[in-house]
Amino acid sequence: MTVRSAIGVPVLEVEDVFLAFGGVVALQGVSFDVREHEIRAIIGPNGAGKSSMLNVINGVYHPQRGTVAFKGRKRRKVDPYEAAAQGIARTFQNIALFRGMSVLDNLMTGRYLKMKCNFLEQALYLGPARREELEHREKVEAVIDFLEIQHVRKTPVGRLPYGLQKRVELGRALAAEPELLLLDEPMAGMNLEEKQDMSRFILDVNDQMGATVVLIEHDMSVVMDLSDRVVVLDYGSKIADGTPEEVRENKAVIDAYLGVAH
Amino acid sequence: MPEASQDTFARLLLHQAKVRPGRPAIREKDLGIWQTWTWAQAMEEVSSLACGLAAQGFQRGDRLAVVGDNRPRLYWAMMAAQALGGVPVPLYQDAVAAELAFVLNDADVGFAVAEDQEQVDKLLENVPQCPKLKRIYFDEPRGLRHYGQRELMSLDALQALGRELAQRNPGFIAAEIDKGRASDIAVILYTSGTTGNPKGVSQTHAALIQTARVLVAFDGFTERDEVLCYLPMAWVGDFLYSYAQSLVAGFCLNCPESPETVMTDLREIGPTYYFGPPRVYENILTQVMIRIEDAGWLKRGMFHAFMGLAKRVGMRILEGKPGVSLTDRLLYALGALLVYGPLKNVLGLSHIRVAYTGGEAIGPDLFDFYRSIGVNLKQLYGMTETCVSVSMHASGEVKLETVGRPMPGVEVRIADSGEVLVRSPGVMREYHKRREATREAIDAEGFFHTGDAGYFDAEGHLKIIDRAKDVGRLAGGALFAPKYLENKLKFFPYIKEAVCFGHGREEVCALINIDMPAVGNWAERHNLAYSGYADLASQSAVCDLIRECVDKVNRDLSADAALRDSQIRRFLILHKELDADDGELTRTRKVRRGHIAEKYAQLVEALYSGRTSCFVETQMRFEDGRVGTVSADLRILEAKVCGAPEARKAA
Numbered sequence: 029m030t031v032r033s034a035i036g037v038p039v040l041e042v043e044d045v046f047l048a049f050g051g052v053v054a055l056q057g058v059s060f061d062v063r064e065h066e067i068r069a070i071i072g073p074n075g076a077g078k079s080s081m082l083n084v085i086n087g088v089y090h091p092q093r094g095t096v097a098f099k100g101r102k103r104r105k106v107d108p109y110e111a112a113a114q115g116i117a118r119t120f121q122n123i124a125l126f127r128g129m130s131v132l133d134n135l136m137t138g139r140y141l142k143m144k145c146n147f148l149e150q151a152l153y154l155g156p157a158r159r160e161e162l163e164h165r166e167k168v169e170a171v172i173d174f175l176e177i178q179h180v181r182k183t184p185v186g187r188l189p190y191g192l193q194k195r196v197e198l199g200r201a202l203a204a205e206p207e208l209l210l211l212d213e214p215m216a217g218m219n220l221e222e223k224q225d226m227s228r229f230i231l232d233v234n235d236q237m238g239a240t241v242v243l244i245e246h247d248m249s250v251v252m253d254l255s256d257r258v259v260v261l262d263y264g265s266k267i268a269d270g271t272p273e274e275v276r277e278n279k280a281v282i283d284a285y286l287g288v289a290h
Numbered sequence: 291m292p293e294a295s296q297d298t299f300a301r302l303l304l305h306q307a308k309v310r311p312g313r314p315a316i317r318e319k320d321l322g323i324w325q326t327w328t329w330a331q332a333m334e335e336v337s338s339l340a341c342g343l344a345a346q347g348f349q350r351g352d353r354l355a356v357v358g359d360n361r362p363r364l365y366w367a368m369m370a371a372q373a374l375g376g377v378p379v380p381l382y383q384d385a386v387a388a389e390l391a392f393v394l395n396d397a398d399v400g401f402a403v404a405e406d407q408e409q410v411d412k413l414l415e416n417v418p419q420c421p422k423l424k425r426i427y428f429d430e431p432r433g434l435r436h437y438g439q440r441e442l443m444s445l446d447a448l449q450a451l452g453r454e455l456a457q458r459n460p461g462f463i464a465a466e467i468d469k470g471r472a473s474d475i476a477v478i479l480y481t482s483g484t485t486g487n488p489k490g491v492s493q494t495h496a497a498l499i500q501t502a503r504v505l506v507a508f509d510g511f512t513e514r515d516e517v518l519c520y521l522p523m524a525w526v527g528d529f530l531y532s533y534a535q536s537l538v539a540g541f542c543l544n545c546p547e548s549p550e551t552v553m554t555d556l557r558e559i560g561p562t563y564y565f566g567p568p569r570v571y572e573n574i575l576t577q578v579m580i581r582i583e584d585a586g587w588l589k590r591g592m593f594h595a596f597m598g599l600a601k602r603v604g605m606r607i608l609e610g611k612p613g614v615s616l617t618d619r620l621l622y623a624l625g626a627l628l629v630y631g632p633l634k635n636v637l638g639l640s641h642i643r644v645a646y647t648g649g650e651a652i653g654p655d656l657f658d659f660y661r662s663i664g665v666n667l668k669q670l671y672g673m674t675e676t677c678v679s680v681s682m683h684a685s686g687e688v689k690l691e692t693v694g695r696p697m698p699g700v701e702v703r704i705a706d707s708g709e710v711l712v713r714s715p716g717v718m719r720e721y722h723k724r725r726e727a728t729r730e731a732i733d734a735e736g737f738f739h740t741g742d743a744g745y746f747d748a749e750g751h752l753k754i755i756d757r758a759k760d761v762g763r764l765a766g767g768a769l770f771a772p773k774y775l776e777n778k779l780k781f782f783p784y785i786k787e788a789v790c791f792g793h794g795r796e797e798v799c800a801l802i803n804i805d806m807p808a809v810g811n812w813a814e815r816h817n818l819a820y821s822g823y824a825d826l827a828s829q830s831a832v833c834d835l836i837r838e839c840v841d842k843v844n845r846d847l848s849a850d851a852a853l854r855d856s857q858i859r860r861f862l863i864l865h866k867e868l869d870a871d872d873g874e875l876t877r878t879r880k881v882r883r884g885h886i887a888e889k890y891a892q893l894v895e896a897l898y899s900g901r902t903s904c905f906v907e908t909q910m911r912f913e914d915g916r917v918g919t920v921s922a923d924l925r926i927l928e929a930k931v932c933g934a935p936e937a938r939k940a941a
Binding site: 165166169170172173174176178179181182221224232235236 | 319320321322323432433435436547548550551554913914
């Protein structure tokens with residue numbers, strides 16, 4: 029058994045978040061926190077508001093009520109690029125990569141926020157731009173090595189099998205050197221072996237890079253094995269919060285989500 | 291060059307570090323960039339590893355297991371062990387923990403170097419069963435940060451220990467190298483073992499170095515050569531053709547970034563010589579064919595037109611033989627510009643001076659393909675026990691069906707039984723701890739019994755037909771050489787493996803594995819949907835495709851009087867791929883016919899009983915070691931048999 033970095037103080041606090049699209053209520057007063065170095069899972073049936081929750085955290089949606097505090101800074105309204113600049117990176121349920129670009133170039137886009145040189149300097153490949161490019165390339169190569177995707181470095185993403193694309197997307201998020209990593213169904217549609225690989229990568233990201241991870245996942249065994257604590261949503265409300273064992277025993281969860289008792 | 295002072299691998303290393311300190315010794319692609327170590331740097335690394343091992347209590351004669359992909363530090367660890375008078379024991383990196391246990395105990399391994407977490411896990415699993423295993427060192431620390439085991443240490447830490455010792459005692463390593471003798475055991479290589487447990491082959495420094503010297507002289511290798519080491523380190527092929535030859539000739543070893551990137555790395559490095567078993571060449575060709583069939587009509591047309599020309603005249607041009615018209619020469623030059631050159635470039639074969647294949651017979655079309663586009667591919671024959679090199683084609687004297695003349699210094703004799711016997715400086719000292727087996731293999735006159743059946747042709751070339759014990763007879767008395775048939779089948783890109791049965795029976799039947807990438811691609815082009823290997827293998831269109839291949843083999847066989855009766859009557863396509871993890875193939879991917887006959891006895895019986903289908907359930911082992919079962923209803927297919935009508939009626 030490995031012992032991971034100690035789980036610390038809460039880095040993300042979600043308080044009483046309420047989100048509605050017209051008359052459709054997606055989240056009604058959800059509160060929970062995520063501690064440093066923790067793997068936190070959000071589960072729930074379809075339409076429970078899981079992806080909406082992630083979208084609120086990284087600023088795609090602005091909640092009508094409630095606050096999200098990241099590293100102690102409370103905010104009601106934040107834009108995605110601000111969230112990214114603060115150290116929040118994410119992957120998407122439906123892969124959102126540049127399909128015509130190579131794996132390497134896709135990962136380089138993950139470094140965008142860290143690039144200092146302006147367009148002209150980069151276009152002319154001047155001294156500072158060159159140095160910067162090399163620096164970023166080194167970081168990206170470290171991610172490629174970490175995720176074991178050296179063999180597809182120069183392959184256009186659109187030509188890769190689905191499981192690998194998912195891995196590349198994780199890679200792009202990692203290239204941003206995030207403190208908080210949001211993963212929206214990282215294992216959807218994968219076969220057993222791909223799931224095992226992905227689980228190992230998530231654990232390694234958490235362990236070696238010290239990133240805090242929030243993940244949405246449908247595969248119960250994955251959630252139970254990986255996460256330290258689990259939030260359960262149903263119809264936009266939080267119905268349970270605790271360790272995987274506690275959640276598994278929770279009557280409301282069994283009724284709402286897991287179906288008849290196992 | 292005073293060769294006497296370079297009679298051990300450690301002294302060779304010292305020599306290279308002195309003579310060409312600034313030349314590249316080894317390269318590895320790391321984080322996307324090729325990192326180079328010179329001979330002087332390599333010497334430094336090896337010294338610190340050796341001193342570190344000594345500080346940890348490594349004694350002369352101790353064994354150091356090395357397990358992992360080809361990595362510079364793993365090669366250096368072997369050199370370090372040899373510098374201390376110890377014996378490296380390279381292990382197959384894809385072996386499961388239980389297989390490692392046998393070798394670790396058999397070789398009394400006390401120290402081990404592992405590449406990464408995966409290998410460390412396997413070794414740690416074996417610590418309780420292998421009481422002698424005291425220390426495990428690892429190269430790649432990823433995932434191992436929180437492992438608390440006392441046995442574990444990183445190679446970085448080991449080298450730091452070594453540098454401390456070297457500072458206290460600067461003459462230590464030189465003194466240790468001085469104690470080495472050419473007659474010491476340099477390495478124990480475990481043979482894959484087509485039957486029973488693997489056997490450790492103990493080779494001396496003298497045998498290996500002498501053999502390597504002959505090889506280096508034979509094809510004129512220099513410090514300017516480049517080789518990509520991608521073959522398992524536990525295989526004699528890698529030990530001799532990469533490790534030993536590099537130390538003798540002073541050329542550079544290039545370690546691929548990962549096993550999946552070999553094709554890209556090959557292209558980036560552009561090695562000058564290349565060694566691989568036929569299946570590697572076959573995989574490359576299969577990939578080329580798949581891509582050509584997916585290409586546009588213009589490219590496809592050009593490829594086929596120029597390949598036709600190459601087939602006609604390419605080999606004669608390569609060998610500098612007369613009888614090629616000027617028009618053909620000009621056309622061939624055009625082809626080199628438009629097709630052969632770009633093709634070789636993509637395959638990373640642009641700079642190849644010489645390429646070897648061995649270990650198995652190579653298909654004629656495969657062999658001709660490479661030679662016709664100007665790759666000087668040659669066959670060699672040998673085994674771990676003889677440091678490979680029994681015989682080899684000399685450039686300009688290449689004949690497909692033979693394995694060339696015996697190498698200088700090698701005596702080959704054919705026993706009355708047809709078995710090939712070999713006496714040479716490269717013949718092993720002994721099978722480790724197996725006196726009985728050694729006595730059986732090496733006779734009183736010092737000839738090693740290879741177990742292969744063969745003969746010399748009129749020009750003095752050695753021709754190998756099959757394993758002596760595998761050559762059988764059909765019930766009708768006709769010759770039955772299963773490997774010959776299997777190789778013929780396997781040459782079709784759609785067939786990955788085949789196992790033929792017929793010894794003592796009326797007729798020949800076969801079990802066949804389809805080649806997943808090739809057939810999968812074919813299915814896609816024909817709009818066939820499939821979910822996986824078993825599903826694809828059971829489709830009737832695929833059955834017809836394979837039947838065509840078998841029919842073609844039968845047509846070829848019918849032309850040969852001796853083999854006419856070996857035509858394949860019935861076959862079936864297996865529901866799972868034959869796999870080393872299930873004991874069906876050896877680690878070098880040779881079929882274990884006996885084991886398969888036993889495991890699939892039910893299927894073999896069905897083939898001979900005239901039934902049209904057979905239900906089967908098989909255990910299979912997944913990569914993580916778990917065991918599951920697969921089941922399927924397999925169809926038995928009839929093939930077309932040509933000629934000799936009277937024999938067919940009887941069946």
